[in-house]
Amino acid sequence: MAPGNRRTVARCAAVMCVLGVLRECKSNKKRLWVREWLRRREDKGIFDNLCREMRLGDDAAFYNYHRMNKEDFDYLLRLVGPKIAKQDTRMRKAIPPEQRLSVTLRHLATGESKTSLGYSYRISPNLLSSVVPEVCEALYAALQPLYMKMPTNEEEWLRIQAEFHSLWQFPNCCGALDGKRVLIAKPPKSGSTYYDYKCHFSSILLALVDAKLRFIYVDVGSAGRASDGGVWEKCSLKKGT
Known part of the structure; x- marks a missing residue:
């Protein structure tokens, strides 16, 4: 390529770059940081x-x-x-x-x-x-x-046990434990993990309450298809028993 043609090509490239920058700046001016x-x-x-x-x-x-x-x-x-x-x-x-x-x-x-x-x-x-x-x-x-404090010593557990006996005539009970399936929207890319036996997508809430129906422990997030035993095996409460 002749020297003159090379200079022409270089100038055209430079002009195109400048036009591109100006066009981008102009479009940026139309953007709002916060919608009105x-x-x-x-x-x-x-x-x-x-x-x-x-x-x-x-x-x-x-x-x-x-x-x-x-x-x-x-x-x-x-x-x-x-x-x-x-x-x-x-x-x-x-x-x-x-x-x-x-x-x-x-x-x-x-x-x-x-x-x-x-x-x-x-x-x-x-x-x-x-x-x-x-x-x-x-x-x-x-x-x-x-409001959801776990007992930290033997005396506190015995107090709960005494309340179950006096309020409900239920001896040697340190808490009432049950699980509840909470309906949820299907999490992305989860397949059938949260699909339960009732044909819903759900997550399991496992809760322990004292004799006055106050929560003292909860475990949230297990997949709805899990059984009660499966949730119990993985929860931290079992590790503390």
């Missing part, structure tokens, strides 16, 4: 409007919506608020702990999808997918030592 309807969360979102109205003037509606009264809600918020709080950034304001707790309780109470909750709370479903598990972990960490 998400920007209006504080003005139009359900939490800053309906939830606050119920909190101020309708105790029954607040209870029905969150499945707990305002006092219990505030109690939970004091326990987990510092653990689920996030800092504001230059790009956007963080979702306050009160709203994170509200949307999580609503999801747990109704099973409403994150997509549906995202529209009503004006929170992106992707963000909700991290908010809900994070709040649940904080709730478990705060409440488990207080």
Whole structure:
């Protein structure tokens, strides 16, 4: 190739690269960091409007919506608020702990999808997918030592045994143990692992309660097709017996 032709080809290549960069920059200008309807969360979102109205003037509606009264809600918020709080950034304001707790309780109470909750709370479903598990972990960490405490010594086990005898006339019993199959959506790529004998996809909740029906141990997550004996063989409670 002649030198002149080579220079022409090089110049054309350079022009094409510049045009490509300009085109990419132009397209990037059209992209939004936050969708417009998400920007209006504080003005139009359900939490800053309906939830606050119920909190101020309708105790029954607040209870029905969150499945707990305002006092219990505030109690939970004091326990987990510092653990689920996030800092504001230059790009956007963080979702306050009160709203994170509200949307999580609503999801747990109704099973409403994150997509549906995202529209009503004006929170992106992707963000909700991290908010809900994070709040649940904080709730478990705060409440488990207080309300689901396993006996740690012989005296505590004997106390439970005495309560079973006095309340239910059931001697030598240290706890009532049973399992419950909870219906779930089929996990991706799980095959028939969670397919149970009732032709449903389920996960097993194994629970131990004391004489006053208080949970003292739970094991969650075993596949629905497993038998009671199979769940017992794998749970940590057996290892402690």
